[in-house]
Amino acid sequence: MGDLSNQITLAPRSIVIEEGETAEWLFNVTEGVVKLYKLLPDGRQQVTGFLFAGDFLGIALNDTYAYSAEAIGTTSLCRFARSGLETLLDDLPHLEKRLLSMASNELVQAQDQLLLLGRKTAREKVLSFLLNLSRRAEGRGEPKTPVHVPMSRDAIADYLGLTTETVSRTLTKLKTEGSIRLLEGNKIDLPDFEALKDMAEGH
Amino acid sequence: MGDLSNQITLAPRSIVIEEGETAEWLFNVTEGVVKLYKLLPDGRQQVTGFLFAGDFLGIALNDTYAYSAEAIGTTSLCRFARSGLETLLDDLPHLEKRLLSMASNELVQAQDQLLLLGRKTAREKVLSFLLNLSRRAEGRGEPKTPVHVPMSRDAIADYLGLTTETVSRTLTKLKTEGSIRLLEGNKIDLPDFEALKDMAEGH
DNA sequence: CGGATATTTGACGAATCTCAATAGGCGTGG
DNA sequence: CCACGCCTATTGAGATTCGTCAAATATCCG
Numbered sequence A, B: 001m002g003d004l005s006n007q008i009t010l011a012p013r014s015i016v017i018e019e020g021e022t023a024e025w026l027f028n029v030t031e032g033v034v035k036l037y038k039l040l041p042d043g044r045q046q047v048t049g050f051l052f053a054g055d056f057l058g059i060a061l062n063d064t065y066a067y068s069a070e071a072i073g074t075t076s077l078c079r080f081a082r083s084g085l086e087t088l089l090d091d092l093p094h095l096e097k098r099l100l101s102m103a104s105n106e107l108v109q110a111q112d113q114l115l116l117l118g119r120k121t122a123r124e125k126v127l128s129f130l131l132n133l134s135r136r137a138e139g140r141g142e143p144k145t146p147v148h149v150p151m152s153r154d155a156i157a158d159y160l161g162l163t164t165e166t167v168s169r170t171l172t173k174l175k176t177e178g179s180i181r182l183l184e185g186n187k188i189d190l191p192d193f194e195a196l197k198d199m200a201e202g203h
Numbered sequence C: 001c002g003g004a005t006a007t008t009t010g011a012c013g014a015a016t017c018t019c020a021a022t023a024g025g026c027g028t029g030g
Numbered sequence D: 001c002c003a004c005g006c007c008t009a010t011t012g013a014g015a016t017t018c019g020t021c022a023a024a025t026a027t028c029c030g
Helices: A082-091 A093-119 A122-139 A153-160 A164-177 A193-200 B082-091 B093-119 B122-139 B153-160 B164-177 B193-200
Strands: A005-010 A015-017 A025-031 A034-039 A045-051 A068-071 A075-081 A181-183 A187-189 B005-010 B015-017 B025-031 B034-039 B045-051 B068-071 B075-081 B181-183 B187-189
Touching: A015 A025, A025 A082, A034 B093, A045 A093, A045 A153, A045 B093, A075 A082, A082 A093, A093 A122, A093 B034, A093 B045, A093 B093, A093 B153, A122 A153, A122 A164, A122 A193, A153 A164, A153 B093, A164 A181, B015 B025, B025 B082, B045 B093, B045 B153, B075 B082, B082 B093, B093 B122, B122 B153, B122 B164, B122 B193, B153 B164, B164 B181
Parallel strands: none
Antiparallel strands: A005 A075, A015 A068, A025 A075, A034 A045, A034 A068, A181 A187, B005 B075, B015 B068, B025 B075, B034 B045, B034 B068, B181 B187
């Protein structure tokens, strides 16, 4: 680990970074879930993403953070000084390509989210969200279903541009229809993937 | 320019690239305006951005395009082969930092747009849009106001997650209140910048 | 067990959408 | 230069989705 990085553990609801702060650190999530968000002056919140184990926070090359980040449960992070990163980048040019590739992927995700927020119905938003969680879980080597949903209804609502109540009602309706099953431990079973994918796109 | 790039001119409504295509080219807008967008199967459209002279299209390092692009008016582009770019990047490592910086900026823009789509009212969306156009015009050395609005109401609506009618009504109301002035030639005067900025954030 | 917090459910209201009609702009051709 | 037609923008009336406010239920944890 040396002096380039160190491990920190945060209690639930700890603020990791705040929008507008000087971007001194870069983080890698070791354990837990982190919520990224932006605020309007009157308190309205837009969650811009969730980070899971293995995800990076603060890779963008800006001098200030573009959003705030909060630990959802108990969360462990590996923290790097950005100043060290700069010199590291000079020494390892191919690392830059890695970063560019990560930024490109984030950009693709962001654009999918623009489509979701701008044009999808509440139902399509919730389904897209569940499928996304499932896809990412699969990428971490976890089963596609049931999918673990560690964040609150509030956080989901702020991610999807909805209210808590609408998220809750939509989940209830999907459950009643038999499209999903709400299990204990914040897990949701997605019985028919292909059907859900179609529904999430308005088919 | 040699064989690395060439200039092309497109008629209004020409499709430049389509989502999902192999990303063979990278473009730089020389003149005109380009609309970037994603589609749902049933035709719902989300505009993810507008490009003006000087802006790049296709810098992301993905093998396929993440969105489609259409020329709004008559548009000139400078086209580069991506294959050439790859070797260029190997030769000029600092160019990669440029690209990463551009991607970072795009990411910041995208997150602002997430906040807009998810949490702002129609009024705040339209105002934010006009202020954004103004800011970018200023960046190109044009006056902050009046701002030129070359895209259709439809395109604006699809960018803001609204309908044409709501965009039109909102502009009318802003005009009636004296917050903006609709001029001829698709220009809009923004008389009081600071006041509009506050309104765009819900103050 | 009990209080606090999160989620669900209900009734109602409001912002925005949909559908439809009117008005305005612009280019073409007489 | 004006008239026509097409396309875009605006305006209107009513419908709908989703939000707001409030209450009830469930869950978590000390």
